[in-house]
Amino acid sequence: MINTTRTPPEFGDPNDVLFSRIADDIRTKGYSVNPEALPENLGEKLYQLLGSMAKKQAFNKSSIGRDQQLIQKGTVRGDETCWITDESAAGREWLGWMHDLQVFLNRRLFLGLFSFESHFSHYRAGGFYKRHLDAFQGEDNRVLSTVLYLNHNWESKHGGELILFNGKQDLEGINVKPNFGTVVLFLSEEFPHEVVATHNDRYSVAGWFCLNTSTSKKIDPPS
Numbered sequence: 001m002i003n004t005t006r007t008p009p010e011f012g013d014p015n016d017v018l019f020s021r022i023a024d025d026i027r028t029k030g031y032s033v034n035p036e037a038l039p040e041n042l043g044e045k046l047y048q049l050l051g052s053m054a055k056k057q058a059f060n061k062s063s064i065g066r067d068q069q070l071i072q073k074g075t076v077r078g079d080e081t082c083w084i085t086d087e088s089a090a091g092r093e094w095l096g097w098m099h100d101l102q103v104f105l106n107r108r109l110f111l112g113l114f115s116f117e118s119h120f121s122h123y124r125a126g127g128f129y130k131r132h133l134d135a136f137q138g139e140d141n142r143v144l145s146t147v148l149y150l151n152h153n154w155e156s157k158h159g160g161e162l163i164l165f166n167g168k169q170d171l172e173g174i175n176v177k178p179n180f181g182t183v184v185l186f187l188s189e190e191f192p193h194e195v196v197a198t199h200n201d202r203y204s205v206a207g208w209f210c211l212n213t214s215t216s217k218k219i220d221p222p223s
């Protein structure tokens with residue numbers, strides 16, 4: 001008897017179509033832009049989590065680089081950030097979904113992605129992030145960057161676009177509007193990018209898949 005309520009096996013995991021497209025994009029172009037990409041309701045859950053973290057005043061002014069190289073923001077970037085952990089249901093769901101993507105990309109592209117870290121970003125009116133690379137200087141562990149946007153009803157007049165440059169020589173770039181549910185991925189070392197000044201509150205979730213750079217002196221956390 002045919003059970004019509006089940007998805008036929010050839011259609012498999014509902015993520016497969018999206019994850020395959022992302023893998024093909026990364027392999028052929030090095031970046032991938034996906035409107036309305038999230039599993040049902042995950043965007044809303046993250047939006048609510050963002051609201052509750054903001055209420056708890058859990059957002060911090062961002063800085064550039066790590067440890068001694070910290071440069072207090074202001075001239076380079078103008079957002080406030082809050083790390084996403086598995087302490088909340090929405091956080092667990094987001095990190096779980098990205099983990100599924102990590103496993104898929106490792107199988108498909110042999111990327112060797114080892115861990116994923118992610119934070120909310122809030123740019124207030126006037127906020128921006130000048131052209132930069134996500135891979136820290138002297139550390140090459142960030143390999144694949146992700147950005148998810150959480151802005152309902154974004155209009156062109158609000159500005160705040162992401163501009164993704166295809167290598168150091170590219171001055172024109174690809175323009176992405178920060179529309180709710182759009183997920184962007186790009187190779188961290190190959191795509192300089194910037195956030196154009198926004199004229200409205202602008203919310204995003206930035207994330208990075210990292211390689212395992214453990215040494216005998218420093219052990220990377222697994223995820």
Ligand code: OGA
Nearest residue numbers: 121134147162195204206
């Ligand atoms: C970042 C970043 C882009 C964006 O946080 O490193 O580049 O569109 N964010 O929010």
Ligand code: MN
Nearest residue numbers: 132133134193
């Ligand atoms: Mn960046």
